[in-house]
Every structure is written in C-alpha cells, then in structure tokens.
Amino acid sequence: MVDKKLAGAGLRGQSAGETALCTVGKSGSGLTYRGYDISDLADNTSFEEVAYLLFNGELPNKAQLETYKTELFALRDLPQALKAVLQAIPADTHPMDVMRTGCSFLGNLEPEVDFNQQKKAANRLLAAFPAIMCYWYKFSHDHVEIDCITDEESLAGHFLHLLNGKAPSQLHRRVMDVSLILYAEHEFNASTFTARVCASTLSDMFSCITGAIGTLRGPLHGGANEAAMDMIQSFASPADAKIQMAGMLERKEKIMGFGHAIYRTSDPRNVIIKSWSEKLAQEFGDASLYDISVACEEFMWDSKKLFCNADFFHASAYHFMGVPTKLFTPIFVCSRLTGWASHVMEQRSNNRIIRPSADYIGAEPRKVLPISER
Ligand SMILES: CC(=O)SCCNC(=O)CCNC(=O)[C@H](O)C(C)(C)COP(=O)(O)OP(=O)(O)OC[C@H]1O[C@@H](n2cnc3c(N)ncnc32)[C@H](O)[C@@H]1OP(=O)(O)O
Numbered sequence: 001m002v003d004k005k006l007a008g009a010g011l012r013g014q015s016a017g018e019t020a021l022c023t024v025g026k027s028g029s030g031l032t033y034r035g036y037d038i039s040d041l042a043d044n045t046s047f048e049e050v051a052y053l054l055f056n057g058e059l060p061n062k063a064q065l066e067t068y069k070t071e072l073f074a075l076r077d078l079p080q081a082l083k084a085v086l087q088a089i090p091a092d093t094h095p096m097d098v099m100r101t102g103c104s105f106l107g108n109l110e111p112e113v114d115f116n117q118q119k120k121a122a123n124r125l126l127a128a129f130p131a132i133m134c135y136w137y138k139f140s141h142d143h144v145e146i147d148c149i150t151d152e153e154s155l156a157g158h159f160l161h162l163l164n165g166k167a168p169s170q171l172h173r174r175v176m177d178v179s180l181i182l183y184a185e186h187e188f189n190a191s192t193f194t195a196r197v198c199a200s201t202l203s204d205m206f207s208c209i210t211g212a213i214g215t216l217r218g219p220l221h222g223g224a225n226e227a228a229m230d231m232i233q234s235f236a237s238p239a240d241a242k243i244q245m246a247g248m249l250e251r252k253e254k255i256m257g258f259g260h261a262i263y264r265t266s267d268p269r270n271v272i273i274k275s276w277s278e279k280l281a282q283e284f285g286d287a288s289l290y291d292i293s294v295a296c297e298e299f300m301w302d303s304k305k306l307f308c309n310a311d312f313f314h315a316s317a318y319h320f321m322g323v324p325t326k327l328f329t330p331i332f333v334c335s336r337l338t339g340w341a342s343h344v345m346e347q348r349s350n351n352r353i354i355r356p357s358a359d360y361i362g363a364e365p366r367k368v369l370p371i372s373e374r
Pocket residue numbers: 219220221222224253254255256257258259260261262306309310311
C-alpha cells in the first residue's frame with residue numbers, strides 16, 4: 001500500500017499507542033484481526049468466533065465456542081427497568097441515541113464495579129445490543145412489545161429474527177454474520193480511540209462504550225452507511241447516478257461511503273460485502289439498487305480515484321435483507337462493541353492516561369480589564 005503524505009491534522013499518520021488486536025493497511029488484504037486476514041475470517045469463521053478471538057487472543061475450539069455461545073445466549077434478555085426506559089424513548093429519536101442510552105442505562109443497572117468483570121460487561125453488551133435496538137424500534141414504530149429471546153443460535157440470526165418477528169433465511173443469517181465480522185475491529189479509528197481515551201482515565205466499561213457510540217454516530221464515521229443508502233435511493237438509474245454524482249463533486253460535497261483515512265486504494269471489506277450484496281440482489285429479484293451502487297463505484301474511481309469503504313455496499317446489502325435504513329449504524333454498534341471492548345481491556349493492561357499536547361495559536365498573554373472598561 002502506498003503511504004500518503006499527511007499533515008498533523010486529525011493526528012493523521014501519528015502513532016498514538018500500541019495494539020496487538022489489528023492491522024489496517026499493512027499486510028495481507030490490508031486488514032487483520034490478531035494476525036488473521038479479514039477474508040479468511042469472513043470465509044471460515046462466525047461472528048462469535050471473532051468476538052472470542054478479540055476478547056481472548058485465540059480462536060476457540062469447538063467446546064470453547066459452544067460454551068461461549070451458551071453464555072451469550074443466557075445474556076440476551078433485557079431487564080424490565082431497561083425495557084421501561086426504552087419504551088419512554090420517542091419514535092423520532094435517532095437510533096444511535098437509543099443505543100447510547102441503552103448502553104448507559106444497562107451500566108446503571110449492572111455496573112462494572114471491578115475490572116475483573118470487564119469480559120462479563122462486554123459479553124452482556126454484546127448479547128443485549130440486538131434486543132436494545134429491536135425492542136425500542138418495534139415498540140416505538142409498530143406499538144409491539146417484542147419478546148427479547150429467540151431460539152436463534154447466532155447473534156446475527158437473533159437480530160434478524162427480533163427485527164422481522166420470524167426466522168431469517170440461511171442466506172440472510174450468513175450475510176449478517178459476515179457483516180458483523182467485517183465491522184468488528186479497525187485499530188485506532190475515531191470511536192475506538194474515544195473508548196481508549198475513556199479507558200485511560202480508569203473509567204468503567206459502560207462509559208467507554210457509551211462514548212464510543214456517540215463518536216461512531218457521525219456521518220464521517222459509522223453514520224456513512226445510512227447516508228450512502230439515502231443517496232443511492234435518490235438515483236433513478238445507473239446513468240442518473242453518474243450525472244448526479246458529477247454535480248455533487250462539482251459542488252464539493254462529500255460522497256458518503258467513499259474514501260478512507262488510512263486505506264489509499266481500496267478497503268478490503270468492500271469486495272467481501274459487495275459480493276454478498278450481489279447475491280442478495282439476485283435473491284431479492286430486483287438488482288437496480290445494486291446496479292446503481294456499482295455505477296457509483298465506477299464513477300468515483302474513474303473521476304476521483306476514490307474507492308468504496310466498508311459502508312457503501314453494506315447499504316444495499318442491509319436493504320435487501322429488509323433492515324430499515326435508520327438501523328444501519330446501530331448494527332455497526334452491535335459488531336464494533338467487540339473491538340471497542342478489546343481495546344478497553346488492552347488499554348487497561350498497560351495504562352497511562354492519554355493526554356496529548358496542543359500547539360497554542362491564541363492571543364498573546366494579556367491582563368483582564370475591569371468589566372466597566374471592556
Ligand atoms: C467504517 C468507516 O467509518 S469508513 C469511513 C466512513 N465515512 C465516509 O464514508 C464519509 C465520506 N468520506 C470522508 O469524509 C473521508 O474520506 C474520510 C472522513 C473517511 C477520511 O477523511 P480524510 O482522512 O481527511 O480523507 P483524505 O485525506 O483521503 O481526503 C483527501 C481529500 O479527498 C477528498 N475526499 C475524500 N473522501 C471524499 C468523499 N467521500 N467524497 C468526496 N471527496 C472526498 C476530499 O477532497 C479530501 O479533502 P478535503 O475534505 O480536505 O477537502
């Protein structure tokens with residue numbers, strides 16, 4: 001990968017610490033979790049195996065995986081007090097604010113009082129996030145109080161089942177599982193760095209994750225998949241997409257789902273989710289959204305050498321599986337929780353408070369004038 005000249009803005013290009021969790025833009029296809037290439041993980045593991053890998057350092061064997069899945073299964077339901085809070089959140093609330101509140105309130109009910117409980121707290125959030133999202137969504141939008149337990153084996157299937165009120169197809173289960181694997185971890189991205197800064201003050205797990213959710217919410221980070229969906233849906237055809245996008249670039253608008261702070265020529269997650277999106281389009285029986293997405297990708301590369309990041313083809317993939325656009329970024333939370341919590345644990349294992357310096361560009365030293373003279 002080619003290194004880009006980067007000025008200091010946004011701390012770009014500066015190392016802000018060490019990690020054994022992930023490499024971005026370095027070896028293999030460009031993304032590894034604990035030494036495993038992302039394409040290998042996406043082809044050969046489940047999201048629960050990846051969560052175990054991130055939390056424990058090694059992939060589980062069969063018995064360890066079964067034990068872990070049983071543990072997560074038992075942690076899926078929500079306490080009544082949390083359901084009551086979710087019921088009180090209005091339907092027009094941004095779903096990322098719901099995730100933030102859900103996480104924070106669970107931390108009130110089941111606080112991490114000792115760092116020995118860090119994995120327990122992380123697993124609790126991992127198991128409960130799908131229900132936090134779907135319980136609020138179904139209650140506020142459809143006036144239905146859903147049961148937060150399903151018999152689905154995987155968290156991917158559990159989420160789709162809660163959302164649609166019925167068992168998903170094998171294809172949908174697998175695509176959601178792959179999606180959760182792709183989004184799980186990404187080194188020192190903005191939301192993870194937020195979690196690490198919070199952890200460095202020796203704060204609790206729920207505070208670290210709540211802060212990270214707030215950071216992921218923005219359209220320059222996790223919010224891009226929803227913004228990409230809105231844009232793709234506004235195009236009438238592949239030809240129209242190219243015309244509209246040319247206008248957006250002319251007006252210097254940012255095109256969501258394209259570009260990356262670290263990758264220079266491609267995001268290795270894109271080719272994976274793109275191929276699943278194509279399969280879903282065939283199953284859906286209407287490939288127009290996929291064809292428009294491909295036209296966007298071609299146009300951006302031809303005109304600006306900008307490539308799709310992980311978010312772009314996630315938009316059509318989620319849409320084909322019947323996921324409402326406003327829940328796209330909350331799914332990212334359900335997955336990235338694994339990366340965030342692993343970084344919190346790693347920060348704690350070798351901690352020094354994160355406190356960089358700033359280059360001062362303000363006024364010269366001066367005296368306070370009495371208020372009557374100002
Ligand atoms: C899972 C994730 O979080 S992936 C990221 C999701 N975010 C998005 O998709 C939002 C759209 N993309 C962007 O805003 C950016 O590419 C970011 C935030 C991801 C990276 O930002 P940076 O590191 O500053 O990008 P980079 O240095 O490569 O940008 C250089 C120039 O390329 C152009 N550029 C980069 N991305 C885009 C884009 N998506 N659309 C149009 N122009 C772009 C801009 O002209 C930018 O300069 P300027 O914004 O200072 O005028």
